[in-house]
Amino acid sequence: MEILTAERECTFKLPGVKKEDSGNYTCVYSEDKQPVNTVSGVEKNAIFIQVTDFMMAQIFVKTPHVFEGDNVDVKCTHFNVKTPKILHVYLCKDGIGVSVAAAQTEEASFKLRQVSKEDSGNYSCVYSLKKHVTSSVTSTSFKNSVIIQVTVLTDHERASIEMDVHHWWVNVIRLLCSVGVVIAAVAVLIIHNFCSKRRHTIKKK
Structure with missing residues (x-):
């Protein structure tokens, strides 16, 4: 030029x-x-x-270290565009698109349901004004990415966690029962005092 x-x-x-x-x-x-x-x-x-057809977005994961069977919420945000058009936001795992969502605001949400060990990897978000086949989308930059690590529990560890949860519920039920007994005792005492005062008032009349 x-x-x-x-x-x-x-x-x-x-x-x-x-x-x-x-x-x-x-x-x-x-x-x-x-x-x-x-x-x-x-x-x-x-x-x-x-x-390029794709721009990088920010990615946020509340808890990147999870257990097998958990659900993981992923958010993609900070789209650097000024357009009223719908954006096609892609969630990528290890640089390859695995899911897509349409966004008109500053945020797109994804949910990884009942994750397994195979879901562990490096996740990133890209977006485009054009719609693409999800599996053809690539993300070559890992600058704005998070590593999700899925831990697989052994049968012994799973049984131990279930036992801890059981004990926790038992303690909660015991606490609720104790509080209920105290409330019932206070209610009986209030009713007794009320009845006593009423009988005393009737006798005076």
Whole structure:
């Protein structure tokens, strides 16, 4: 591209860029007019522009370390676009799309149900204005990603947790029964005092 100017600064606009426009860009200048296709730049002063269908989003997981059989809630947010159009948000595992959701706001939610050991991996979020086949979506950057680790319990560990849960419920029931007994005793005492005062008042009359 060429601009004729006497200013110390000039701006080029690349309209409607495509993937093929990705590459290293440099600026050079000359006092003499040269054919554009014969001009070459210096690579050390270049910037690389990447044109892609996908943009990275932030990913949030409340608890990345979970047990087998748990449900995991994943949220994708911070979409860097200013458009009223629907965005197609993709959840990727180890760089490959595994799920898609449509978003019109600043957030898209995913739920991993009853996870297993095979669900462990590096998860990230990307989004696009275009709809793609989920399995064809890729995420090459792990900068904005989280590692979900699924722990598989042995039969002994599972039995131990179930026993702890059982004891916890037993203690809660005992506490509720104790509180119930106290409330009943207080109620009986109040009723007794009320009846005693009423009988005393009737006798005076």
